[in-house]
Amino acid sequence: MCDDSIWCIQEDPSLRPNMKRVVHMLEEVTLKYYICVRNMKKLLLSQYNLFCHHFGLMLEQCMKSRTLKPCQQIHALMLTKPVDMNSFSLCSKLIGAYASCGDLDSSRSLFQESPNPNTFAFNWMILTLTFSGFHGEAIGYFSSLTKSRNPDIFHNEHTLSAVLKCCVGLLDLNLGRQVQGIICKTGFEMYALVCNALMDMYRKCGKMNSARNVFDRMSERDVVSWTNIICGYSDHGKMVEAVDLFQRMRLEGIKANEFTWNSIIAGHARIGDCDGAFRFFTRMREERFVPDLPTWNGMISGFVQSRKASEAMEAFHSMLVAEVKPDPVTVTGLLPACGMIGSVPVGREIHGMIYRMEIFVNVFVTSALIDMYSKCGSIKDAWNIFNTTYTKNAASWNAMIGCYGMHGMVDSAIKLFEKMQEEEIQANEVTLNAVLCACSHGGQVEKGVEFFTSMVSYNVTANHEHFACVVDLLCRFGRMEEAFYIVKQMPVLEGTNSVIGAFLNGCKIHGRSDLAEIISKHLGLEMRKPADFVTLSNIYASEGKWEGVQDVREVMKDNRVHKKPGFSSV
Structure with a gap:
């Protein structure tokens, strides 16, 4: 039944996990299941002969209740009767019934055997595949639909909405724009369902x-x-x-729902605006909305993201006073706050509360516990959590490797990485970054370079964090020519400034103004941070190259780069 409730949530792109709604949906699904079974029994035990439209009605009941067993029973009964599968769109309804129940194998098989699947069948296949993570296959079905020469088969607003969800899953902006072109060409831009899906696609693609x-x-x-x-x-x-639109919405007579309120509250928390978050939290209560679990979770995780650890702890305490039971999302969002304040006792209190309140401990909770103990300096506790976790994913291994690396235990980090490979856990970008950081902290230059050059063998593409880590490692040990070669060969990436900053700092320490000058000209357009320009200026000044200093200052002026003057609170 849990799968059914998740499906209900996924149907509306604006919905977030909400325990009250999930419970309500579960009750509805259970009721629909029994109604479906009761109607089937009543029809099967009646004295009337079963006709095609009877099977169609029963399949529609299965789709509404998303119940697989009755669907299979109806299918078996249809195979024993002389039923025309083309009448009343029975074949397409059967495909939709299996797809709605999440049985992809059966729905795929029936679709391939169907001589004339209609739009309804295509829509269910696209939607089910999208929510199951098979985005490429879903696009394939949409392509087949658009290329169909059957005049009775054409896409509708539900097709386009499902395909746009697929674009979100792929984070494929170009594909989303192509779908928008189809929307405009076929006149669906006036449908609210399509426009909402299109908005959702664009905002999630940034x-x-x-x-x-x-x-x-x-x-x-x-x-x-x-x-x-x-x-x-x-x-x-x-x-x-966001607040301006919120006010406009109310002026136009549209009442905000709990998802609107949650978004506004979490948004203020994420930017560190505590007053704004609590102000809207109070207004939400005044308008007779009871803050539920997603409201508290959004506020707590938002405060943690904006490094407001005290406010996050305060919100968590208020949540417990309000008798709202935390869930795995709550503790996963809260535990990093313990790492920020470096308090092992507080972390242990939360750890104990997880077991006392019987909160489900999933891999995300265990990874957060490992990370928390690591940042609080308790390596033993971190290892105990990792070692006693039965099911580990890449995040669990990453957290423990990062723990060893953070505390200079390079050999332990590398051994754990090798064990991860032995257990056939796929390494990702975070894994390689943790290993490189471990090598950097432990001074293992050769190992670090070896891991960096072999990243392709792990199916990982180097990003700016990997480049910054290996450049910093090489610069620390004076291997400036190798660092220069890596920076010069580096593609233009988001966050390139961190790599340039590490290299220029190395040039300053080791007196390599020649390399700093070459790289500044090579990547001059990518220098945006005032600190990089100041470092380059200081390199020139240390060697008495005042013309170079003047040139850097002029470039800063032309690019409108301003360094804020330093100040002391003492």
Whole structure:
């Protein structure tokens, strides 16, 4: 039944996990299941002969209740009767029934055997595959639908909404824009369902301007539309725009729901605006909305992300006073706050509370516990958690490798990484970054370079963090030519400034103004941080190259790069 409740949540892109709604949905699904079975028994035991439309009605009941067993029983009964599968779209309904129940193998098999699957069958296949993570296959079905020469088969608003969800899963902005072209070409831009899905796609791909354009062009907006755009601005930290839209929404007579409130509260918490978060939290209560688990979770994790550890702990205490039981999401979001304040006792209190309150301990909770004990300096506790965890994923291994690396235990980190490979756990970007950091902290230059050059063998593409780590490692030990070669060959990545900063700092320490000058010209356009320009200026000044100092200052002026003057609170 849990799978059914998750499906219900996924149908609406604006919904977030909400325990009250899940319980309500579970009750509804259970009721629908018994109604479906009762109706089937009543029909099967009746004196009337079963006709195609009877089977169609029963399959529709299975789709509504998402119950697999009755669906299989109906299918078996249909095979024993002389049923025309083409009448009343029985074949497509059967595909939809299996797909709605999550039985992809059966729905795929029936779809391939079906001579004339209709739009309804295509829609269910695309939607089910998307929510199951088979995005490429879902796009394949959509492509087949659009290329179909059957005049009775064409996409509708439900097809386009499902495909846009697939674009979100792939984070494929270009594909999303192609789908938008189809939407405009076929006249579906006026459908609220399609526009909401399009907005959701753009905001989750980081294109808020495009999402806003879709929102502004909508002739009619519902609460999902407003919540969608407000969530987008909140997630990107643009709370002025989010609050402005929130006020406009209320002026237009649209009542905010709990998801709208949660988005506004969490958004303020993420940018560290404690007053704003608590102000909207109070307003939410005044308007007779009871803060539920997602509200508290959003606020706690938001405060932690903005490094407001005390406020996160205060919110957690208020949550317990309000008699709202924490869940794995709560403790996963809260535990990093213990690492920020470096308090092992507080971390142990939360650890004990997890078991006392019988909170389900999943791999994310164990990884957060390992990370918390690691940052608090308790390596033994971190290892005990890791060693007693029955099911480990990449995050668990990453946390423990990072723990060893953080405390200079390079050999232990490398041995654990090798054991991870032996157990056939796929390493990822975070894994390699943890190993490289361990080598950097322990001074293992050769090992670090070896891991960096062999990243391709682990199917990991180096990002700016990997480049910064290996450049910093080489610069620490004066191997400036090798660091220069890596920086010069590095592709332009987001976060390139951290690599340039590490290299320029190495040039300053080892007196290599020649390499600093070459790299500044090679990557001059990528230098944006004032600290990089100041470091380069100081390199020139230390060698008496005042013309170079003047040139750097002029470039800073031309690029409008300003360094804030330092100050002391003493």
